[in-house]
Amino acid sequence: MLMRRIDPASGAIIMANGIFLYGGIQAFPYIDQYLGEVLAILLFIAWTGIYLRLTVQFFQKDFLLPFLNNPIQSFTIGTWIAGVSVLCNVLLKYFPETLLFLQVMSIINIALWAIFLVTMIKSFKTLLKEKNSSIHGVILLSTVGTQSIVILLENLFTWVPEIIFESLVLLGVLFYIVGVFLLARRYLTTKWTLIDDWKNTNCIIHGALSITGLAMVTGGLMTTGFMIWFWMSVFVLLVIVEVIEIIRAYKRIKKLGFIKGVWTYHISQWSRNFTFGMFFAFTLAMNLNSVYNFPEYFIHFQLILLPLWAKVVLLTLILEIWLSFYSITTSRKMSIY
Template sequence: MLLKGSYKKVEPANGAIIMANGIFLIGAVEAFPLLDIQLGKYLTFLLLIAWVLIYKDLSVQFFHRDFLVPFIHHPVNSFAIGTWIAGVSVLCNVFLRYFPGISIMTEAMAIFNTFLFLFFLGNCFYNFKQLFFDHKDHPVHGVVLLSTVGTQSIIILLNNVFFRFPVYFSEGIIILGLIFYLSGITLIGHRYLRTKNWNLADDWANTNCIIHGALSITGLAIVTTNTFTPFFVSVFWGVVFVLLIAVEIVEVIRAVKRIRRYGLDKGLFTYQVTQWSRNFTFGMFYTFTWVMHLNPFYTIPDSLYKFQTVFMNFWAWVVLLALVGQIALYVKTRLASGKKQQVPAH
């Protein structure tokens, strides 16, 4: 039954905040013993508080008719549900790392998340059909790749929280995620190829970094479930690495163009919820590489292993500094917003 009346309106993609901070606590945090060993449990508790606050507002909003109906029928924005699923999946994996004793709560959250995923799955099929056949001219960006992120996060979650699923089942889910990825990439490519007079500063979306992030979580799903061959995983990692470099070069060029056009503050340091997707993708690539290293099932060439080791030492700092910067930008924006809402005394 849908609700009516007023409610606090929040960004549907706010689940990305949990994704971005949580993936750091699963992967790159291991490079920083102070944050991992001494502060890890406290940071997890803070993440839980943030999750409760964010998902409370998302849940209330979701069950209001004037939000839900237009939202799930929007062929692009509705893919933001993928952040809710991935956010819960990431949080559960953080619990497994720092609070393994609360397995009952983690399992309950995983079951709930699976049902939410089934709803999201139906929505993905429906809206891909809309974008390919009924709304061919609708501007598409990286948010559609959250179909892959949500799908792969579920198979990772189920394998980690419950038990190792049969290989054919895990492979089937991973391949479904890859089909969603190819569908999304096709739509994104079609958007930029057919659109004339678009410019990098204004028309390249923050969410386009999920072009490499969705493949990173696919790689993590593979090395978590022991599917596919070591050779395939080595080649796959190389492809993701090349995409990471290519997309982030585009991002740097875009940042320069935005600074020239709008100045430093408006061009680069204006908060948008979609910016968290970059932190998530950075952290996810580290986690994919790290778990690949830890898994003895995947024997890789010694030269690649050494390169990854050196790269992770560098990339861990990139993940941390980018996350700290994004948190600072978020806090700055919230403080500025709070000052604007204050009514001066008379």
């Protein structure tokens, strides 16, 4: 009996749950203290199951070539890389004695990123040559995957020269600029509707910047003034994108009803959970970092925002987990929402 194929973007499940354990859970000390290690182990078990299936599927000829030659779908490899990076950081946090094992995992992940790098460049060249009305935020996983490697190196390989960190961060920023250009060209030069053509993955527009900011803060890169400006830009962009999401949800409910409009599971929804969790992790890292000398008003604003945003991260994650299990048990068809 053939194994049912797994969605190539399934690494996003590990990303979304992992980033909560890496950052958001710190706003809930009781959960962190009594359930943190258990949840980390469960995440590792889930990762093992998902990635074994992805690995088997990746080496199937009828999957591999069409997948790699698809200039948009091929970017979902970024979820595999970021998923491993987040998992390693979570396991290091709760089980620091596993450092050597995690370093081996990291080296394999870096090798996968190197392969992904070639694929990304090829896909970007294809997308730049001709307009594609199917482009969406998944192409920004190029930045997410790259910056996740930066954070992985900074946490697990402290001896790596700073120039490596800086170069990779800049490469991720370059990918972001190219990706946003392609998105802007797609939405400004082609006909589209908010209900049908705005994808869940577009939230990576701000999520990719959040992980870039986290990479900068973790490595102590950039100046205090730049990081204040950068964080405020990410915050404003998050508000703009999520307002668009709310309007889109309203329009979908009005047209399709609540269940079909928004309450139907799709794998891409995990990208929203990841970006929410990443913004929290970025903000928390800034707040705790001693390298920068942030003004009191800025720190105070973040201290007000952090506990509120942590509740948003936890609530949306619980809802997504419930919705995914509900989808499995009821075999409900997936929507594009």
